[in-house]
Amino acid sequence: MAADGSALSESRLSSEALDRAVLSAHTALSQAQQDDGHWVYELEADATIPAEYILLEHFMDRIDDALEQKIAIYLRRIQSEEHGGWPLYHNGKFDLSATVKAYFALKAVGDDINAPHMQRAREAILDHGGAERSNVFTRSQLALFGEVPWRATPVMPVELMLLPAKAFFSVWNMSYWSRTVIAPLLVLAALRPVAANPRQVHVRELFVTPPEKVQDWIRGPYRSAWGYVFKGLDSVLRPVVPFIPEKTHKKAIQAALDFIEPRLNGKDGLGAIYPAMANVVMMYRAMGVPDEDPRAKTAWEAVQALIVEKDDEAYCQPCVSPIWDTGLSGHAMIEAASGPDGIAPEKTLSKLKTACAWLRSKQILNVKGDWAVRNPNLAPGGWAFQYGNDYYPDVDDTAVVGMLLHREGDPANADSIERARTWIVGMQSTDGGWGAFDIDNNKDVLNHIPFADHGALLDPPTADVTARCISFLAQLRNPEDEPVIQRGLEYLRKEQEKDGSWFGRWGTNYIYGTWSALCALNAAGVSHDDPAVVKAVEWLRSVQRADGGWGEGCESYEGGPHGTYGESLPSQTAWAVLGLMAAGRRDDPAVARGISWLADQQDANGEWHEDPYNAVGFPKVFYLRYHGYKQFFPLMALARYRNLENSNSRRVSFGF
Template sequence: MAADGSAFSDAPVSKETLDRAVTNAHAALGKRQQADGHWVYELEADATIPAEYVLLEHYLDRIDDALEQKIGNYLRRIQSKDHGGWPLYHNGKFDLSASVKAYFALKAVGDDINAPHMRRAREAILDHGGAERTNVFTRCQLALFGDAPWRATPVMPVELMLLPRKAFFSVWNMSYWSRTVVAPLLVLAALKPIAINPRQIHVRELFVTPPEVVKDWIRGPYRSVWGRVFKGLDTVLRPVLPFIPTQTHDKAIKAAVDFIEPRLNGEDGLGAIYPAMANVVMMYRALGVPDEDPRAVTAWKAVQKLLVIKDDEAYCQPCVSPIWDTGLSGHAMLEAASGPNGVAPEETLTELRKASAWLRDKQILDVKGDWAINKPDLAPGGWAFQYGNDYYPDVDDTAVVGMLLHRESDPANAEALERARQWIIGMQSTNGGWGAFDIDNNKDLLNHIPFADHGALLDPPTADVTARCISFLAQLGHVEDQAVIDRAIEYLRKDQEEDGSWFGRWGTNYIYGTWSVLCAFNAAGISHDDPAVVKAVEWLRSVQGADGGWGEGCESYEGGAHGTYGESLPSQTAWATLGLMAAGRRDDPAVAKGMAWLAEQQDENGEWHEDPYNAVGFPKVFYLRYHGYKQFFPLMALARYRNLESSNTRRVAFGF
């Protein structure tokens, strides 16, 4: 059924309906633009981050009861009615670690443990092995509250901060997010502080075995034989740690602090991601830094700026996404106002120049971030994901913003584009692909250490990020960049799945990856009849829903089928149709049905709605819901479909 309750039709969407859908969506997205020119939408994760925020307030004894009640409302609403616990994404299966944290937070905000929702959650947790079987980060949280001993966590001595870059266990071999989370966590593990916890909230009832008598906290499952080897190393190192000289220990703590403080980012926080920022707040308290110290004040403000507070609910975001949202919204706005070959009227360009000016001001030109450890001679020129994160520009964001500035054709963008181009080229890994933040960050054995039970300690090249870089460089059209593009295309050819799709590391999932690569191939001039393109097109056709839309669940990251879900979704229908149009299939009946589905799903305000999660932080561990995806991607797809109708070439003239 359509959004208004009417039946779906197999008839192609009419020109009038198409124009109306584009016009209304363009107006709706325009209303979301901030006064200074940028866009930012909510970025939602699972119960974990809001629960951790509540526990952070109790750790510090900085309890805001009114706020915590709103977070409690949010946690109760997203509790599963099926299994009684908390999933990692909409309608997902039970997750033990998220459920333990959510239960702990609800108990902290005052929920009676004998209330029906708490009893159901507790029974589910115990049925799944209890709190002793939670992941490493949850056991660290329990240790901070004295609910588990510190021996429940893997050996991660703060002395790791002293290791040189070439050492296998060096933090420089970890991804940016791991590095920023680990540095303050190592200090906490070294000092072993205990939360103030003024109301003495504990969760011993969540343990199957009393925590003081649990003998083996680290027992897999292991990803390979290396997991067992590293478990053995953990066992050997544990009794050695007390004999590390105090002088070395203190030097390592100082090295951690010296790493952290230049990267504190003001009120954007360390790494501009919640776990790192919260760890810094707790680290300063453990080090005896007064709450009134400017460093502690700023660190606490950074965490609080991630809160989304509504009338009845509140939650904490894992980070914010203004650069990403602005780049993608700008592309959609330009597409909606453009005619054939992407030429937009002057009034639209005038509106978007505010966004471009805002973006140019956010380009990182003076800070050599952690990426420079592998590329010391490369000049900075990228954009971060968040408002401010100068040490950690994002390759994906840089490519998206670069393509927008190039499409806008303002001469004022020339210098920014050239700096971005040079930085993107310099960030290419040796296998031809691009990671999100680092170069050749691919020491896979690190994902087998006990600490890395989340399996996401690294930032290797991926198909979606690589595709965006190809699109950017191809759109710019510098002949001398062809060798860089060719190496990247070869990487993508090798990375194609047997069924014709590509894995989507940062968006859900194979539909996202396949759309990204088809856009890149189109921008790079790969024939629409190329076998890899044809195979991808056939795969996209094969996973289209009977209603004309596409959908894919986060289950596809966990062994589920590629490209399928119980319902069609606006964002994924947009990706699929954009991919097909990039492959020269604008007139394919599958695209026409997708356009009709999108038009029928649009509400009277020109917007779309979807509850399922549409992106991923760490597959199998941490998923995301970008609230903007359901708006700017459908607009982009509908406008592209309309524009290609009147195009002489029927080929997208740019890389995105």
């Protein structure tokens, strides 16, 4: 039976239809490859980033009316008809903070507040407690426009930048994204600039209580008793901060700049993520740095590079994902070219050779990033997520690229693979798992400070990233790595949910996590009859939908059921069948039904379509839609299904 209780379809795809589907998808993916060998697809978030971009232009008085009108079209399109506000993901529930920012941005571009869409949004905001109940980052944005007093934000003195790495509240105990966002924000909070706001747009109508009369801006809901403790500490520190000596204050601002400026990252921007980049732009303006200054000019250009502009609308991406997209596309391409019936192997392998050469050129070999604070003797060797982000290579990307280079087999890849292997081994945390960017970044109590109301201040080890590292190391089969792999497997076993699934920290969600873990267990040689594998397989079978596909919504991060959604989705179905095939179940009828569903959903151009979000930045706070997932994962699944038909063992021989 399916997850919804319906009888499952029994259809099975013919070998001819399978070959056509693989060829068509392979052709579409090949055509998306850039001339220099890489792939990059759009990366979409919610209304927050596009709205913040509009507000950034008004903060700076650098207004591009034509672009803003296109962004406004995008914002109006994604407004919910159901609740009148803006959700954090496709068809999601009302989100107060996203709605406040979207409303403010639309008002800034000239939308009449009495227009029906604005009225519905305003009423929804007021019904949910008003803008005064928005999150910390939204209140900081409002403070920059003078809409709320700075006491609406938690106490975060710039003097935090002076704390050594061993100090509990040190920025070095926070995640990479937190460090890069916070450092320029601390300077802004210290200088307290007011936006240029040339059209004098204000949003007092969004407050239930006038901002100047709000007595308590920081009032939960707290996730633990620590919330109350830190609220008390905030109350104690607030009257003390103004008495910090001016000399210390200036020293702290300089410490922030000393952190930021080596990491400005040229045209890719600080941390290569929008919030940090935008904060730097505003920071330089607040410091009086001219827009023509090379630092300020490049910071502004880095933000512009995130804009996706189409004929009728535009939006701002939170970042770009070329390394990730290229690594995953490469795996799909090499799968399509594998086996006795591989598609145009000479042409495909030539494209892969170009992609691998591009990836080798992006490996970070000469910069010791922030990760070196925890392991200063480790040599660099990772890849970032974006085009350039040398201080912040990503463990997950590095494992994916390393597996691709190893599988592609060019001797020119050997040094890159070994540098990546050494770096991955050195990035293992003490509990046996791997985080995305840091080692042992797991002081969970910090997620309870008032500033961290988003609950995503840290980068602890996770099952999906750990699984990818195990897969990479196991694929290389170096005997000296066996203890590292075994510690990782122990971590994975501890992280398995009671229902047999694994949590997906960076992809939606339990289907993604379970696929990742099953790949790792297979690569490490764990028996397909191992209880953990069997339990995971039974869970995947249990959540298959009646049409043969799988789907899971972002609601699963918010207490919703694991592995379910209102429709089947290409990316999720591909993950599920890839996971089952990694567990030795290529001939399972559930896999055949999933493969048939994928082939049936493919369009005439060899592509798939998927509106729901398929990944997560921060659970409950920030979700993502990778536009490439719906293309390269289905191809990977279809091609692997075809290739395993001719495999005597039915065992996937690679880590991914």
